[in-house]
Amino acid sequence: MDVSRAHARTSRLLLALTAAACAAALVGGCTSAGGASAPERSTQAAAPLAANDLEDDYRAVIRNVLPSVVQIDAAESLGSGVVYDDKGHIVTNAHVVGQEKSFQVTAATGGQPVTARLVSSYPEQDLAVIKLESTPQGLKPARFGDSAAVDMGRIVLAMGSPLGLSGSVTQGIVSATGRTVSEGRTGGGTGATIADMVQTSAAINPGNSGGALVNLDSEVIGIPTLAASDPEMGGGSAPGIGFAIPSSMVRTVADQIIKDGKVTDSGRAALNITGRTVLDDDYEPAGVAVVEAPASGAAGKAGLKPGDVITRLGDTEITTITSLSEALASHRPGDKVTTVYVRGTATEKVEVTLGEM
Known part of the structure; x- marks a missing residue:
């Protein structure tokens, strides 16, 4: 799956508003001896009550979380961020x-805009922290939830600045968990391969990157980062698939x-090599050639040398640098x-004790 970064600057905007409706299931009316249809009336009454309750939940979450979301303007990009603590730290992509x-x-x-300075960036996980020089009135730290407890079907809201529309909110569900997704390097992407991502149907548009994906308990369960793109649509975004x-x-x-x-303990497995994708005689990706394998690294300690071509890691076939990164992400x-x-001309195998990125 190709993915595209969800940040950009735009001068013109076309909004397509889609209405969503909730409806109660229809049940057969059971008429009493007097001809009244009480069950039908109660069903009709329950539908707007349920819709009103959900709307109230949405409004409460927006009131609670929106003061923790900011818009970030860089020289060449625009995105979102989440207030991390009461010292002015903001986490973003x-x-x-x-x-x-x-x-x-x-x-x-x-x-009014406030200046912030970079604390550090960690492109390997596409995360960064910046710090405000002064904290605007009304900002408050977000409450972060337990992403391990997130499961499919949960209602979520995405908050950020899509296309520069500060304070925008979209809604959807958790579509899947545990996704491993690779980000391209074109257009400013970090090239990161990120494991355990949350997939959501909530719209993730350019400018949402770094914002908040929130549950109905007003907890941030993720940082919207990527939107899927469809190569058959010329690389355009695939609606309803964000990470x-x-x-x-x-x-x-x-x-x-x-x-x-800085990040001192990534928790990310690595072979500790420099590699490149190689092609076979049919010009198809066929493995990762080792360019450098320091003796102190995981691959070097196992005996791998420059010129070796890695074709499998565990149960995963390796054809490209991306497939190798995705295989390592699961370890x-x-x-x-x-x-x-x-x-x-010889095919060999060796047991490697993985190092750290």
């Missing part, structure tokens, strides 16, 4: 901050950056994995 060090931040609830970095990973990365100024540092590789 690495592809939103790009190579910039200074930003203009505006609260989703309005007000968010789970809140557990957001907290892990943000806490380290705030404490140490942890210290895991022992059988690795198949080609050296010259």
Whole structure:
């Protein structure tokens, strides 16, 4: 699946508004001896009551969370962010901050922009932390939920600044969990391969990146990051397929950056090689050639050398750098994995104890 970054600047906008309606299931009317149809009336009354309750839930979540969402303007991009603590730290995507060090931040609830500075960026997980020079009135830290408890079918809201429309909210459900998704490098993407992402049907549009994916308990369960694109539509976005970095990973990365100024423990498995995709005689991707394998790294310790071509990691066939990254994303540092590789004309295999990214 191809994915495209969900941030951009735009000067013209066409909005398509889609109405959603809730309807109660129809049941056969049971008429009393007097000809009254009481069950039918109660069904009709229950439908608007249920809709009103859901609307009230939505409004409560928006009131609770929107003061924790900001718009981030960088020199070449526009995205969103989430207030992480009461010291002015804001978590967002690495592809939103790009190579910039200074930003203009505006609260989703309005007000004047405030300058923020980069604390650190971690492109490998597409996360970054910036810090406000002063905290605008009305901003408050978000409450982060347990992403491990997120399951399919849960109603979620996505909050951010799609196409520069600050404080916008879309709704959907959790479509799936545990997705491993690779981000391209074109147009400012980080090229990250991210595991355990939350898939959602809530609209993730350019500018939503770095914002909040929220449950009905007003908890941030993820950071919207990627929208799927369909190559058959010329790379256009595939409606209703977006991905968010789970809140557990957001907290892990943000806490380290705030404490140490960088990520000191990624928890991400690695072969510790520099590699490149190689093609077979039919010009099809056929493996990953080892360009560098330091003796102190996982692959080097296992005996892999420059020139070896990795074709399988565990149960996964390896044809490209992306497929290797996705295979590693399902493992942890210290895991022992059988690795198949080609050296010259011989196919070999070796057990590699994975290192850390």
